[in-house]
Amino acid sequence: MKRLALTIAAFVLLGAGDPATETEHVVGEGETLGGIANRAGVPLASIAAVNGLTEPYSVRVGQKLFIPRQRTHTVKSGDTAMGVANRYKVPYSQLAIANGLNENGSIRIGQKLIIPAVMSQAQVASMTNAMTNAKAPEVPYFRRPHDGPVMLGYNLRANGKGHDGLDFKAELGDMVRAASTGTVIFAGSEPTRFGRLVVIDHGRGWHTAYGHLSSITVKEGETIRAGERLGLAGEAGIATTPELHFEIRKDGKPINPAPKMPKRTGN
Template sequence: MRGAAALLLAASVLLIAAADPDPKTETTHVVKDGETLGGIANRAEMPRVLIIEANGLKAPYALRLGQKLVIPRRRIHTVKDGETGFGIAMDYGVPWSAIATASGIDPKAAVKPGQKLTVPTLAKPPVTASPLAAALPAALTSPSATPSEEPAKLADTPAPAFRWPVDGKVRRGFVAKQGDKPWHDGIDVIAPRGTAVRAAAAGKVIFAGDGPREYGKTVILFHSGRWTTTYSYLDQITIKDGETVGAGERIGFNGQTGLASEPQLHFEVRRNRVPLDPAKYLPKAKKP
C-alpha cells in the first residue's frame, strides 16, 4: 500500500509540473488569469522587450487569458571576420532589427569580429498574413532551450517559382566568382525611378534598410528552405523587418542608391547564402 501511495504521489507531482512548467525554462507560456507581461518576463528572467519582439505584441501590451506566448530562449552568435548584420540575419532567418534589439545594440551600427549577438526565436506569423506562414520551416519558429553557436537547421527545398521583381532590360548579368576575376552576384535590371519593385516569391522580410555602401537601400526576403532574394539600389522601401509578403507584393520603389549609375534594380537569388544566376530561376530569362 505504501508503495502504491508513493507512486500516486509521484504521479501527482509530475502532473502538476507538466501543467505548470518552470517559467525559467519553458519555451511557450499560456497566460493565466491576472498575469501581466512584466510579471511573466520577470519569472522567465529575460527583458520584457524580447517577449514583445518574439510575439509581435503591440502597445499597450495587454494580455488575454489563454493567450500563448513564445518565450524566446536565445541562441548566441559570435561575429566572425567579414560578417555583416544582414548576412547574419540571412543565416538565421531572423530580422536584423530583432537581433539588434535582443543584443541591445543600434541596428545601424556595424558589427565587429568577436562580438556576441543574441538571436531570438520569433513566433510564427499569422496564417492570414501570407502564404509563407504555413510553409515556414519549424527551425525558424521552434524555441531553443540552450544557447547555440550554430544557425537554425533548415530543410533543403526546391527553389520557389520566382517571378521577375520588375520589368526592364537586363543591363548586367550574373558572373560567378572565380579567383580574383571580377564577379557579379546578381543581375541589374533597368527601370524608371519610382517603378514598383515586387517580391519574386512569397517570403519573410529579414532585412529592410541601408545595406552595405555598394548596395544602397536593400530588402532581403527569406523563402522556404534555404532560399533568399535580395533587392538593392531601391529609392524607397515600403515594408519592414519581420513582415511577410506574398508573391508579387510591392516591397519598394526602384531607384539609384548605392553604386547604381542610373535607375535600376540589383536582384540576387541565393541558396545557403551562395549567389546563383537569377536567370536560371526566372521565367523567360532576359539577356544583357
C-alpha cells in the first residue's frame, strides 16, 4: 500500500478548471472519458487506470476524475539526487523511493527522474481508494480480437459437441489482440487442436482463448490490456488455412462470443 501511495504521489496536482492543467475533473452533461482525455492532453488509458475504470469506460455526471500529470527531470552534468530534490522542493526520501535509487543516491547523466508531488494525505487516500477498490466488472467488455469476417460461428449442442467459439478468417501474420484486459494464464503449445494457444483470465470466472497462432508475443503471468497484441494469426494445430479460433468462457463453460462483441465494421 505504501508503494502504491507513493506511485500515485508522483502525479502532480497543478490546478483545477483549465483542461490543460486541471488534476481533478467533475464530469459534466454529455461528457465522455475520451473527450475529457483529449481536452486534458492526457492518455485515456492513464486516466482510466488511476480512477479504476474498465472498458467501455463509462462515466457519469458529477463523477470526480483524477487527471494524472507527471513531472520529470533529466539528469545533467553536476546534478545530484539531493540537489534535484531540493530544486523541486520534495523530500529526498520520496524522490529515492519513486525512482528506486540506491542508498548512495547515485544518478547518471541522461537519467529521467520522476518528481513526486507533495500531496495531502486526503488526496493520496482518495486516489489510493479509487485504485484499490477497482474490481473486475461482472461482465467484461469484449472487443473483437481480429477484424476479419467470421468463417465459422458458435454452434454448441447440449451434448457438448459442435463448435465452441468463433473462427475468424485471417492472413498469415495478422495481429491478434486481447479482447479485454486481464492476465495471461497460458501461452504455449496445445498439441491436440490449437497448436499455439493463449488464454487470458479477466476475473470473476471469465476467460478468453486464442488458438491456431503462428507465434505468441506474451508470457504467462503478464498483464495485458484490451486491444494489445498477444500473437500473430496462423494455421497451427488442426487448422488448414490461416485463421483465429476465439472462445469466451464463464466458469469453464463456453459462451457465444458474437452477442458480446461489437459488430464488424462494414457489416
